[in-house]
Amino acid sequence: MKILSLIVGHDSSACVIKDGNILFFMEEEKLTYLKKDDLPTNLMQEVKKYVDDEVDVFVLTYINFPGLVAPDVFKEYFLEKNNITPKKTIIEIDHHLMHASCAFYSSGFTEALVFVSDGGGRIKGDWESQEFESVFTASYPCEFNLLEKMHRTGWKKWDNNNPIYSMGFAFHMVCDMLGFEWYDSGKVMGLSAYGNNNNNINDFFYKKNNKWFATEYYYKIWLEINYKVKTGLDLKKIKKDLESFQYKADLAYKVQKQSKERSLDRINDIIKKNKIKNFVMTGGYALNCVNNFEYIKAFPNINFYFDPLANDGGTSLGAAKYYWHKLTNDKTRRPLTSLYLGHDC
Numbered sequence: 174m175k176i177l178s179l180i181v182g183h184d185s186s187a188c189v190i191k192d193g194n195i196l197f198f199m200e201e202e203k204l205t206y207l208k209k210d211d212l213p214t215n216l217m218q219e220v221k222k223y224v225d226d227e228v229d230v231f232v233l234t235y236i237n238f239p240g241l242v243a244p245d246v247f248k249e250y251f252l253e254k255n256n257i258t259p260k261k262t263i264i265e266i267d268h269h270l271m272h273a274s275c276a277f278y279s280s281g282f283t284e285a286l287v288f289v290s291d292g293g294g295r296i297k298g299d300w301e302s303q304e305f306e307s308v309f310t311a312s313y314p315c316e317f318n319l320l321e322k323m324h325r326t327g328w329k330k331w332d333n334n335n336p337i338y339s340m341g342f343a344f345h346m347v348c349d350m351l352g353f354e355w356y357d358s359g360k361v362m363g364l365s366a367y368g369n370n371n372n373n374i375n376d377f378f379y380k381k382n383n384k385w386f387a388t389e390y391y392y393k394i395w396l397e398i399n400y401k402v403k404t405g406l407d408l409k410k411i412k413k414d415l416e417s418f419q420y421k422a423d424l425a426y427k428v429q430k431q432s433k434e435r436s437l438d439r440i441n442d443i444i445k446k447n448k449i450k451n452f453v454m455t456g457g458y459a460l461n462c463v464n465n466f467e468y469i470k471a472f473p474n475i476n477f478y479f480d481p482l483a484n485d486g487g488t489s490l491g492a493a494k495y496y497w498h499k500l501t502n503d504k505t506r507r508p509l510t511s512l513y514l515g516h517d518c
């Protein structure tokens with residue numbers, strides 16, 4: 174059985190698997206050199222080398238485009254234009270489940286706890302809401318049991334009980350404040366090494382009644398910068414402070430440190446509630462390799478696997494693997510042994 178999977182949206186990618194084995198996986202940006210490229214147009218030329226004209230199952234997952242009409246448009250645009258005829262088409266928009274699938278099947282574990290943490294993923298039928306932390310137990314052939322999900326409902330109205338931003342989103346907001354691109358969280362992580370604890374810089378997160386919340390302060394700055402919404406903050410002073418390199422580094426230090434504290438606490442809580450010793454992390458926040466090392470040191474009895482395809486690009490691989498195991502009940506483990514999954518250069 175041959176499965177072709179596409180993700181449309183930032184980090185667009187394609188994956189082809191045959192009888193459970195990966196034939197091809199690549200992100201569009203590797204062909205166009207446009208970071209985070211969102212339409213897998215050029216990838217389809219590569220895909221053609223592996224699928225001939227026919228695939229058994231086509232899975233489309235997408236993250237940027239709401240509405241029911243989009244899948245038909247993409248199907249026509251990507252498949253019919255390339256003379257590819259799927260016998261069966263599946264639209265899959267459970268974003269965190271696809272992250273979890275990618276990470277779990279790549280890990281080689283027979284069973285695992287999977288912690289998905291990212292900037293935010295769409296929730297089916299609800300364009301304004303976003304999931305940003307999910308916890309699953311995973312086992313073969315295709316058992317993913319959702320234990321916890323944290324998400325926000327609504328977008329433009331702050332509610333202390335409905336934390337609007339995630340750890341990943343906090344990094345995005347700092348990117349905005351520092352004048353970086355939206356997806357330059359890695360730069361913030363690197364910059365944090367030059368920072369110090371600065372009590373004049375506001376907190377991002379706090380814990381109350383055993384639950385994590387986000388502070389409104391940075392959300393206001395984000396609204397001011399991106400939507401010109403007047404929130405009463407002295408944005409001129411904030412911008413003045415940010416002219417100093419040390420202040421920028423201290424801000425990066427703050428978000429790195431606070432998200433470390435929060436994620437360590439979350440992992441500790443997840444581990445305490447479950448007996449499984451295999452722990453898989455995925456979603457964009459799992460690309461924070463500095464904090465990943467902290468988890469290994471803090472929990473020496475846990476077997477960690479950090480998904481190397483933790484960005485959204487990995488979800489096409491997750492979707493292909495998910496439907497292979499779901500449709501065939503195959504329990505064969507095929508751990509990811511290489512990231513060289515694209516075409517020969």
Ligand SMILES: [Fe+2]
Nearest residue numbers: 291294457485
């Ligand atoms: Fe994601």
